[in-house]
Amino acid sequence: xxxxxxxxxxxxxxxxxxxxxxxxxxxxxxxxxxxxxxxxxxxxxxxxxxxxxxxxxxxxxxxxxxxxxxxxxxxxxxxxxxxxxxxxxxxxxxxxxxxxxxxxxxxxxxxxxxxxxxxxxxxxxxxxxxxxxxxxxxxxxxxxxxxxxxxxxxxxxxxxxxxxxxxxxxxxxxxxxxxxxxxxxxxxxxxxxxxxxxxxxxxxxxxxxxxxxxxxxxxxxxxxxxxxxxxxxxxxxxxxxxxxxxxxxxxxxxxxxxxxxxxxxxxxxxxxxxxxxxxxxxxxxxxxxxxxxxxxxxxxxxxxxxxxxxxxxxxxxxxxxxxxxxxxxxxxxxxxxxxxxxxxxxxxxxxxxxxxxxxxxxxxxxxxxxxxxxxxxxxxxxxxxxxxxxxxxxxxxxxxxxxxxxxxxxxxxxxxxxxxxxxxxxxxxxxxxxxxxxxxxxxxxxxxxxxxxxxxxxxxxxxxxxxxxxxxxxxxxxxxxxxxxxxxxxxxxxxxxxxxxxxxxxxxxxxxxxxxxxxxxxxxxxxxxxxxxxxxxxxxxxxxxxxxxxxxxxxxxxxxxxxxxx
Amino acid sequence: xxxxxxxxxxxxxxxxxxxxxxxxxxxxxxxxxxxxxxxxxxxxxxxxxxxxxxxxxxxxxxxxxxxxxxxxxxxxxxxxxxxxxxxxxxxxxxxxxxxxxxxxxxxxxxxxxxxxxxxxxxxxxxxxxxxxxxxxxxxxxxxxxxxxxxxxxxxxxxxxxxxxxxxxxxxxxxxxxxxxxxxxxxxxxxxxxxxxxxxxxxxxxxxxxxxxxxxxxxxxxxxxxxxxxxxxxxxxxxxxxxxxxxxxxxxxxxxxx
Numbered sequence: 018x019x020x021x022x023x024x025x026x027x028x029x030x031x032x033x034x035x036x037x038x039x040x041x042x043x044x045x046x047x048x049x050x051x052x053x054x055x056x057x058x059x060x061x062x063x064x065x066x067x068x069x070x071x072x073x074x075x076x077x078x079x080x081x082x083x084x085x086x087x088x089x090x091x092x093x094x095x096x097x098x099x100x101x102x103x104x105x106x107x108x109x110x111x112x113x114x115x116x117x118x119x120x121x122x123x124x125x126x127x128x129x130x131x132x133x134x135x136x137x138x139x140x141x142x143x144x145x146x147x148x149x150x151x152x153x154x155x156x157x158x159x160x161x162x163x164x165x166x167x168x169x170x171x172x173x174x175x176x177x178x179x180x181x182x183x184x185x186x187x188x189x190x191x192x193x194x195x196x197x198x199x200x201x202x203x204x205x206x207x208x209x210x211x212x213x214x215x216x217x218x219x220x221x222x223x224x225x226x227x228x229x230x231x232x233x234x235x236x237x238x239x240x241x242x243x244x245x246x247x248x249x250x251x252x253x254x255x256x257x258x259x260x261x262x263x264x265x266x267x268x269x270x271x272x273x274x275x276x277x278x279x280x281x282x283x284x285x286x287x288x289x290x291x292x293x294x295x296x297x298x299x300x301x302x303x304x305x306x307x308x309x310x311x312x313x314x315x316x317x318x319x320x321x322x323x324x325x326x327x328x329x330x331x332x333x334x335x336x337x338x339x340x341x342x343x344x345x346x347x348x349x350x351x352x353x354x355x356x357x358x359x360x361x362x363x364x365x366x367x368x369x370x371x372x373x374x375x376x377x378x379x380x381x382x383x384x385x386x387x388x389x390x391x392x393x394x395x396x397x398x399x400x401x402x403x404x405x406x407x408x409x410x411x412x413x414x415x416x417x418x419x420x421x422x423x424x425x426x427x428x429x430x431x432x433x434x435x436x437x438x439x440x441x442x443x444x445x446x447x448x449x450x451x452x453x454x455x456x457x458x459x460x461x462x463x464x465x466x467x468x469x470x471x472x473x474x475x476x477x478x479x480x481x482x483x484x485x486x487x488x489x490x491x492x493x494x495x496x497x498x499x500x501x502x503x504x505x506x507x508x509x510x511x512x513x514x515x516x517x518x519x520x521x522x523x524x525x526x527x528x529x530x531x532x533x534x535x536x537x538x539x540x541x542x543x544x545x546x547x548x549x550x551x552x553x554x555x556x557x558x559x560x561x562x563x564x565x566x567x568x569x570x571x572x573x574x575x576x577x578x579x580x581x582x583x
Numbered sequence: 584x585x586x587x588x589x590x591x592x593x594x595x596x597x598x599x600x601x602x603x604x605x606x607x608x609x610x611x612x613x614x615x616x617x618x619x620x621x622x623x624x625x626x627x628x629x630x631x632x633x634x635x636x637x638x639x640x641x642x643x644x645x646x647x648x649x650x651x652x653x654x655x656x657x658x659x660x661x662x663x664x665x666x667x668x669x670x671x672x673x674x675x676x677x678x679x680x681x682x683x684x685x686x687x688x689x690x691x692x693x694x695x696x697x698x699x700x701x702x703x704x705x706x707x708x709x710x711x712x713x714x715x716x717x718x719x720x721x722x723x724x725x726x727x728x729x730x731x732x733x734x735x736x737x738x739x740x741x742x743x744x745x746x747x748x749x750x751x752x753x754x755x756x757x758x759x760x761x762x763x764x765x766x767x768x769x770x771x772x773x774x775x776x777x778x779x780x781x782x783x784x785x786x787x788x789x790x791x792x793x794x795x796x797x798x799x800x801x802x803x804x805x806x807x808x809x810x811x812x813x814x815x816x817x818x819x820x821x822x823x824x825x826x827x828x829x830x831x832x833x834x835x836x837x838x839x840x
Contacts, residue, residue: 089722090722091720091721091722092720092721092722092723093722095720346724
């Protein structure tokens with residue numbers, strides 16, 4: 018039994034409606050409890066801001082795609098080099114760092130759980146192997162179903178239950194956490210050298226539309242009672258005028274779940290562009306944010322873009338090809354058999370580029386225009402919008418109008434005519450930021466029940482103590498202090514153990530993988546379905562028996578089980 | 584000021600040494616320098632006998648002489664901006680990385696990546712150079728941007744890859760794919776080479792020997808007279824596969840390997 022008392026902590030815990038109370042947090046064996054004995058180790062938090070451990074609900078951190086980014090971008094490894102020190106491994110890289118680099122940097126920022134944004138089921142082993150080398154964060158993996166042949170056949174036959182059965186089997190087989198749709202239908206169309214421009218186009222050969230795929234899987238997801246909702250990367254990412262497609266997609270979403278959203282729309286910044294070409298691109302954050310305000314069944318994340326160098330990687334193969342035609346730099350393209358594909362290119366977001374400046378403004382506008390912070394979470398689609406180490410700057414920008422004004426003065430002078438950011442006075446509060454970086458994520462992912470995202474009794478003791486006193490800091494004026502506090506915690510506590518102190522890693526770390534299993538009735542066991550097995554045997558390069566990820570790949574895991582209603 | 588560094592015999596001579604601290608400017612203040620031998624941090628005096636003659640007021644007046652076996656010493660002269668380094672034997676990889684001024688003279692052979700991403704100054708190598716002489720590092724889009732790299736012997740493969748400025752002169756033969764992706768600057772090869780200048784977009788490459796495996800994506804534009812030796816060369820423009828506007832002029836060429 019190990020006990021720890023975090024005393025004198027200034028706690029903001031939105032899930033328990035605590036806002037800035039100074040209190041003691043008692044921890045026993047990794048969980049938050051009423052009280053601990055006198056023998057407990059005591060950490061004096063000195064009145065510092067104390068939040069639940071950060072949760073990133075959409076990041077590309079582990080897996081084949083990220084690793085191919087590392088292959089492709091050896092020059093990225095010139096940045097961010099640290100030598101081995103104490104228990105810390107050597108690290109390198111900026112936008113696609115080594116796994117330990119990712120883990121240490123997230124931990125120094127107080128993050129204790131992350132969700133890998135896109136895992137191709139066939140390549141799940143690689144993702145899980147990298148998870149095991151990301152020791153300081155609990156990990157989850159969104160599993161791609163956007164171009165799954167069997168799912169699309171079920172969609173064409175309007176058989177929601179069959180789609181649900183395929184999802185249930187696949188998630189359990191690859192130890193995935195949730196359904197991810199990346200440009201649904203588009204990546205499959207890309208296999209024929211085509212794309213879909215919006216939700217009403219037809220996917221070649223399968224004769225289904227993205228709208229049908231999205232709707233069917235939202236319903237299937239709720240039948241399976243999965244913890245998270247469908248996690249959607251809308252069609253037509255990054256194209257001027259695509260906001261209409263985004264609004265159309267939002268209109269499809271039924272409100273099916275009382276406890277959380279029915280759709281998580283990710284990196285919406287990339288989906289809120291007006292105009293008809295790169296020449297007249299403008300911000301349509303307003304209509305998109307208003308749509309979100311009207312629809313409690315939708316949660317979005319910002320997908321904020323920050324200026325500088327980065328690598329873009331997504332399962333949206335055709336979009337990456339379009340980007341390649343703009344940049345003429347390196348490009349990789351990848352097809353994953355019956356499932357999905359991906360593409361990667363490096364980019365440099367410049368303040369001299371009008372398009373980039375508009376993109377930068379849109380992300381911030383979304384966060385400021387969505388009224389309820391529970392509905393707009395903070396993320397950059399790491400590393401697509403910017404590497405996650407830029408989160409503290411985003412927090413600073415959201416909390417300080419002055420900081421935004423200063424930045425606005427440094428960007429392309431033509432930007433103001435195309436955006437509304439300069440007219441927005443709203444400054445987010447500490448409470449809002451706590452929602453947007455942990456409580457909101459935990460609720461949206463459906464992991465509050467396993468103790469994530471809050472600091473109440475029974476919560477998991479994942480805690481971040483930031484070296485800043487909220488009573489003595491005016492974030493509006495003193496944004497630099499806010500940014501630097503969020504860059505490095507005084508202590509990051511993971512399951513009751515201090516893992517980083519002042520940014521230095523002090524333990525080896527043992528993370529867990531969280532995955533979801535929905536138990537379906539015998540009749541819906543798709544692995545015994547003749548047609549499914551035949552498709553599998555005929556088209557996959559692997560045998561069905563070799564497809565599921567063995568338990569050895571997830572040495573420590575938490576399975577969130579649910580009972581499907583089919 | 585002359586600094587003579589004589590390498591001491593090492594118990595395990597194959598362990599590479601990262602010697603980026605050996606540049607003339609660092610010897611001005613007379614402070615202790617450190618280098619890494621494998622994963623051990625060593626002071627300069629542990630690996631060298633150091634002899635200093637006279638004093639200097641500026642880095643321009645400093646000459647560093649390396650004696651003994653330094654063939655496993657990497658990154659000598661990295662980021663050097665003034666002064667002179669003379670290496671009396673062979674030198675390891677990455678000699679003269681990013682150098683912007685001063686000169687490096689190598690009396691023996693140089694290993695790979697000689698003068699990679701050089702910005703200015705000069706390197707003279709009396710022996711042969713390894714692969715990737717005067718090129719950009721892995722993934723980098725810009726190689727050497729300025730200065731002069733002269734190799735009196737042969738060069739390995741990928742010499743002057745991503746050349747974006749400056750002059751590279753190879754008196755012997757070059758290996759496979761010299762001047763690949765070059766965009767600016769001059770590459771002069773006195774000997775033979777194979778498949779030069781793939782994907783070039785600009786700059787000039789001159790081969791006074793024979794080109795083997797000449798790439799088919801270069802458009803022949805006529806002949807030119809190479810003034811220094813009054814030799815007639817066949818001129819090409821390319822790489823047209825990359826809409827390039829570079830000039831490749833060669834004395835003899837064969838399309839087969």
